[in-house]
Amino acid sequence: MLIDWDIRYQTDDDILEKMQAAADLCLKCENVSAHCAISVCMCDDETIQEINRQYRGIDRSTDVLSFPSVRYPEGKTAGSCPALLRQEYDDEYGSVFLGDLFISVPHMAAQAREYGHSEMREAVYLLVHGICHLMGYDHIEDDDKKRMRAMEKKILSAASVTRDTDPEKDEQLLETAREAMKKSYSPYSSYPVGAALHSTDGRIFTGCNIENASFGLTNCAERTALFKAVSEGALSFDTIAIAATTKAWPCGACRQVLNEFAPDIRILVTWPGHVEEKKLTELLPEGFGPHSMDQ
Ligand SMILES: O=c1ccn([C@H]2C[C@H](O)[C@@H](CO)O2)c(=O)[nH]1
Numbered sequence: 001m002l003i004d005w006d007i008r009y010q011t012d013d014d015i016l017e018k019m020q021a022a023a024d025l026c027l028k029c030e031n032v033s034a035h036c037a038i039s040v041c042m043c044d045d046e047t048i049q050e051i052n053r054q055y056r057g058i059d060r061s062t063d064v065l066s067f068p069s070v071r072y073p074e075g076k077t078a079g080s081c082p083a084l085l086r087q088e089y090d091d092e093y094g095s096v097f098l099g100d101l102f103i104s105v106p107h108m109a110a111q112a113r114e115y116g117h118s119e120m121r122e123a124v125y126l127l128v129h130g131i132c133h134l135m136g137y138d139h140i141e142d143d144d145k146k147r148m149r150a151m152e153k154k155i156l157s158a159a160s161v162t163r164d165t166d167p168e169k170d171e172q173l174l175e176t177a178r179e180a181m182k183k184s185y186s187p188y189s190s191y192p193v194g195a196a197l198h199s200t201d202g203r204i205f206t207g208c209n210i211e212n213a214s215f216g217l218t219n220c221a222e223r224t225a226l227f228k229a230v231s232e233g234a235l236s237f238d239t240i241a242i243a244a245t246t247k248a249w250p251c252g253a254c255r256q257v258l259n260e261f262a263p264d265i266r267i268l269v270t271w272p273g274h275v276e277e278k279k280l281t282e283l284l285p286e287g288f289g290p291h292s293m294d295q
């Protein structure tokens with residue numbers, strides 16, 4: 001997504017960077033392949049109030065205002081209108097202009113404080129909300145609202161801003177994985193691995209690699225943890241920590257099995273003196289999953 005920024009109020013570069021990434025994910029999640037552009041004005045409360053008054057007749061400040069420039073047919077959104085988007089393609093711009101957004105930075109910061117989360121998370125949420133409007137979503141009728149919320153959630157989780165990560169909790173999970181590594185049954189490889197899987201209901205499931213004299217029957221630490229979890233009724237996960245003696249990102253089989261239940265999962269790996277983090281979406285791009293056979 002091409003963003004034409006108008007920064008009228010000082011905004012951190014890392015916030016803007018994360019917003020750009022979230023904007024790209026909006027198109028991806030909506031399945032829009034056309035090159036699209038929007039303009040985003042980061043402004044103060046007075047400016048957004050003036051725009052709200054001028055264009056909507058509402059004389060008060062707000063967090064985000066969206067002005068779509070594409071007219072979608074009733075009940076349709078950008079992803080289901082590829083032909084319409086092609087018609088809207090602007091040769092000069094080299095993209096389809098979806099519309100304008102205004103975000104009040106002080107309003108965003110105040111809301112972040114009120115909700116007790118980061119400005120980054122609030123800024124990304126407001127942008128995603130605004131872009132959803134520019135893609136044809138609305139929240140007036142209950143059904144529309146449900147669809148809009150579901151799309152927002154999908155985008156926010158792809159951008160991994162569903163929750164702020166907590167370094168202390170991560171360290172606890174890593175330590176649990178290191179402990180689990182001690183249970184490893186690996187007489188053939190002598191390569192112990194431990195895993196600790198955090199489910200969204202707050203439970204932690206551990207696993208280790210379990211080898212066999214018939215080598216091919218080995219089960220990795222990650223799948224041990226995951227199968228234990230699923231068999232205990234946990235079906236949704238946000239983080240897995242993996243401990244080994246060298247850097248060990250999950251093998252291909254484990255990536256695929258994790259993708260079934262937690263395509264957005266964060267993966268932390270640790271080996272003596274080190275910790276690294278990646279998303280499963282980085283390790284298994286374009287993965288085949290439970291929804292791949294829809295349509
Ligand atoms: O991510 C990995 C990579 C390997 N192993 C195990 C399988 C086998 O027991 C040993 C050597 O491959 O390590 C895991 O548990 N997880």
Ligand SMILES: [Zn+2]
Nearest residue numbers: 220250251254
């Ligand atoms: Zn594996």
